[in-house]
Amino acid sequence: MLVVPTLILPRDDELEVLGRTVEQSLGRSVQSIDVIGRDPLSRTFSVAMQDGNHLIARIADSHMPIGIMESEIATMKFVHERTSIPVPKILAYELDQSHPLGAHILLEKVSGGVRLDTIFDDLPAEVQDSLVTQLAHFMLEASHLSFPAIGSILLPQSPGPATDPAAVPPLGPLTHPCFYVDGRNALSLDRGPFPTARAYFLACAERERAATRALFASGVGAPAGAEYQALLADTHALVERAVTLLIELVRRCEGLDGADAELARYSLDLHELGPKNVIVAPDEPTRILAVVDWQSASVRPLWRCARTPYWLLPSLVGDDDARKQRLRSVFRAAVAGDPVFARAVDTDDTRHALDEVAEYDTFRDGFLVLPTLQSILATLPGEEDVDGLRKLLDPQTLVGRAARISLLTHGPGVLSLATSTPGSPLSDSPVSFGWNRKLYRYSVPATPRYSVPPTPIA
Incomplete structure (x- = not known):
C-alpha cells in the first residue's frame, strides 16, 4: 500500500505568533508570511517585512531534539568566525521549547542573489571554473x-x-x-559524539537493528494474511543479515582510524556542498554571496570530507561527462597545493562505500544494501568489488532495475542511490518537497492588528 505523507498546514494562530515573534525580535512590521518548505526536521517560512526586506524563519519540529537547531546555529556562527565562507546573517534565535513557536531561527534572506544551480549550466566555461575553484578553496578551509x-x-x-x-x-x-526520521527520534540510539570512525559505524549498524525491531514491535506486522506475514519475516531476516554484514565490514575495513592517521583526523565536512547551496550575484556570478543550508553539517574524518563533490561525478546517462571531467580537473588543480587533501580526493576505497551504505534505511532499502555489502566483503582485504557494484546497477537484473528506478525517483547518493539535496529556502525558489508544493500565505489585515502594544511572548 502506498503511504502518502500527510501535509500538516500551519494554523492561522501559529502564523500569527510567528508574525508577532518576528516583530518583537526585530522591531519591524511584518507584511506577509509564505510557507516555503517542510521536512521531517523543521518548517521553513519566507517573511516579507513592510520595509521591503525579507527574512527566513525556520521552526524546529516539536518532536525533534533541540540540538538539531542548536547545531545549525552554532555551525553558522563558527564558520562565520573562523573562515572566509559567507553564510547568511543570523538575526535572532530561540532554543527554548516552551516558547509558543518552539525552537526557531530567523535568518537574513540573501538580497538580490540567485541559486547557482538555476544558472550554472548557462554560464561560460571560465565562470564555471572560477566557481568550482572557489568552492574547492572553501572545502580546503573547512578541512x-x-x-x-x-x-x-x-x-x-x-x-x-x-x-x-x-x-x-x-x-x-x-x-x-x-538518526531521527521515521520515528527514530523516539529511540534510545547512540548518536555521538564518537571518538573513532569505527565507533560511529558500529552505532549506525545498531541504529538500523534497533529501528527495525521497534518497527515490528509497534504493531506494523499485525495479522494480515499468511503471505504478508511471511514477507515481513523475510524482510526482518534480511535486515538482520545486512546489519551483521555491516558490523563484519566495520571490523575488517582498513584505514578507518589510526591505520591512516593523516586522513583519520576530524574536520568540518563540506563534501556535499553543491550549486543548490550557493547563492551568487546574478550580474556577477563569480561573486558568491552566501553558502546556505547548514542544518546537518557535521564533523567527520578527513577521508570523508576531502572528496570530489557529488555534482562533479559522472552521471549514469553520461550526457555532460566532458564538462564534468573538465570541472573535476579544475577542482583537483585547486586542491593540489594541499597534498594530504589531494591524496584523500584521489582515494576511493572500502571506507567510502561503507560510509555511504551506513546512512541507508536498511528496512526500506535492504534489497540494495545487502547485495552491496556482500559484494564488498567478497573481495576483502583489498579494494572493493567494482564489478560487483556494476552488477548492482545492471538493468538486466531485478535488483539492477530496482536500483535504477530508485535513482530516477530518489536521485544520486549511496553508490549513486541516495536522496537528492533539496533546494535552499534562502533563495527565490521555494523548496519543492513533493507533498508541499502549494504556497500558503498569511497577510497583514487592512486594519492594524494591534490597537495596543502586544504582550511580549514569554
Missing part, C-alpha cells in the same frame, strides 16, 4: 579546522568576552536525518 571527535558543533555553554576565539567548540550528537 583545516580540527576537532577531537565525530559529531555536530554546539554552542558554548557559557559564551562571554573571555571566550578564546581559537577554542574548539563543543561537539554534540550527529544531526543527520538518518
